[in-house]
Amino acid sequence: MKYAFSFLAVIALILIAWLGSQIPGMEYLFGVAIPYLAILVFLGGFVYRVMQWAKSPVPFPIQTTCGQGKSLDFIKRDKLDCPNTNSEVIARMFLEIFAFRSLFRNTKSELHEGPKITYESSKWLWLFALIFHYSFLVIVLRHMRLFTNPVPGWIQAIELGDAMLQIGAPTLYLTNIGLVLGVVLLFGRRLTNPHVRFISLVNDYFPLVLILGIAITGILMRYFLRTDIDIVNIKALLVGLATLQPVISAEIGAIFYIHIFLVSVLLAYFPFSKLMHLGGVFMSPTRNMKNNTRAVRHINPWNDPNIKPHSYAGYEDEFREYMVDAGIPVEKELPPKKDEA
């Protein structure tokens, strides 16, 4: 019950933050120390992981070509899926990172009597992933208003767009629905798709549940428990955190501490988990290399110059007699036969 465990873990985290923040004096631990620590672990860990990857060389060009490469001038090439220049690689990577292009290709196969295998386009995963990631991104950007004073115009613009339905007060953000929906869909897919359920680990369920916890506590704070929290003090604390002068001047409300604790856990967990795909997607050699490998030599730093072919001389020594008999040119003629002398 890998998913059940994930729920238990997140519930435990919530209880820790809830009860912990009620102990007098502990609000500095949950409101200041842990968030700072989490950010340090996140930044340090992220940089460390990327450096670790970068430390290993890319010995061979292993681009995956998904279209016609550059060859003869009358053969139309696919610049996007078989890039030959830096700008083409950038275009390929841009679509990969911002539009999840590979997932857009996804197909679903089915076995029928016969046997007959059919394939049809299946874009659900692509759609769920887009909803989830873009909602998350906008929410992160929107939250920057809490750390800045005055709030920059671009953040206000994002907020305005996100609240464009103008439903309710405080106005409903589309991305709040999007994030919860995204998590639920991705989680549901993990449970119901037999292939994915079989491969899923605790590492796959836990981050989803954790993010769900963050989303729900955030939504509760904004829409339902507004009287329990003091938004002015939260803003003061967060601006303080951002300017390295954090102050907690009054009681803020437990729900806030739960929310910020879960976010801290997510940040600290990030560099040690599959969430590092955020960094890895930029560095994958099958996607970010040019397919010009016969035109420009790629250098492998550990190429071993001592590996030589089985020498021609050795080959000819072994087979010289046969070669001469067959009229194949040789470098060294056969020695004169002794018994003829």
Next chain:
Amino acid sequence: MAVVKLEQLSKSVVQGPSLSTGAIPTKDWMDTPAVFKPGNFAYQAKVEKVEYLDSQKDLSFPNAREWSPDEDDWKLPEDWKEIILQGLKERLDKFRSLKIFMDCCVRCGACADKCHFFLGTGDPKNMPVMRAELLRSVYRNDFTLAGKIMGKMAGAREMTVGVLKEWFMYSYQCTECRRCSVFCPYGIDTAEVTMMLRELLHLVGVGINWILEPASNSNRTGNHMGLQPHTFKDNVDFLAEDVENLTGVKINHSFNRKGAEVLFITPSADVFAEPGLYTAMGYLALFEEIGLDYTWSTYASEGGNFGLFTNNELMKKLNAKMYAEAKRLGVKYIIGGECGHMWRVLHQYMDTMNGPADFLEVPKSSITGTVFDNAASTKMIHISEFTADLIRHNKLKFDPSRNDHVKATYHDSCNPARAMGLMDEPRYILDHVVNNWVEMPENTIREQTFCCGSGTGLNTDEIMELRMRAGLPRANAVKHVIDKHDVNMLSCVCAIDRATLTSLMDYWNPGCGVCGVSELVGNALVMKGENRQELTEGLRTLV
């Protein structure tokens, strides 16, 4: 190994209890050991082959011994575990791809049903993601903080003999075709994982004979088939005579000739067995017609490279013959024949491993004047590029009706498609040499092409059922165009395909032949001074 009957296998694929048919395994995959029984594993490498390779001073193939996969005791060296973990550490430091592919997978499952082995067997461990998890679980356990602290909770597990056996089973049920990597949102390439697994297994003397024997042959005799120089020459001479008998045109070819303009290298299978032989006859006819100044080599008589399926060192050593021979003979550039994995090595590895080939010139067709800038550094071009250029410049006269006995379709070989981007040159040629050819369904061609099911050295008879299962997606797509368009010929540009697709067609689609594109070129070619007989089956006609 007797092959299971068609009806039985057809039923088993669709109804047998497997993950593809909806039977969800109840046990966690970590608790399901690999079980070896006759028919589900390729035979272990013979001791003398391993010893021969180990005797080469720049190679290391330790721990040669008698052992068998279906015995409990694999007689591993005492410190096998340290060897494997140390080997893994070294490879993590040498290959960024490995590190990133170990760290970034989110198990989204996009790759799951993209693998021909999974589609044909329904074995959950044949989902590409699962194949990688077999290694990833050990990586987590020994090389990541989360795995060290959380253990199994974080998807980590200890390296055991059982894990090693699992690696052997599933790294030899992958043909490194890279189809999964097309669909992965991070481009994770299972071929990289499989290559690492196979390298690691060789460190403890675990490998299969169908790879190591051809590899040792190639090192010693120059080709996988083990043809010695005189035999290689005899075979080509014989094919040249056949061409002469059929067309009335005498073929002038040469071997190991210094000063030729071009060195021509093709997989030795092309001069060894049907239907590759007809492809080789196509090359001979084409080169004769244009009067190309070229030579074959008996020393570098292998285009393919089973080192790619073994380890980096062996791949480099075998490949190095090409440039060494080009240099010795003083040619200007190299033309490579039709082959899949050969072209992966030539396009993505050769220059890096054995270049720079500064003793060669940028390939320039002496017939059309075209300079092949796309091969400016490796100085090696693909026969399809060369032929397409000749056609474009009207240097060849074709009578496509000579191929009217053929209704063809075209199979993109994995490596030219996904590791090179060679897709439209062969199609351009087909457009000119046959009147009738059709494409298979779009999810089964070009970058989405399906492997023949027996690549990477798995073309061995003892695993025939596995091969027929793995080849099913390809065979099924061919069947689609047979039913719809009466296709009777599966053309391709790969020597392994020519061998393996023949078995595959005989099994799933009897009556459908397999040929190289160059065979169709040879069929349609109108040669100067020809005195051609009525060739109802082109170069295959028996006269």
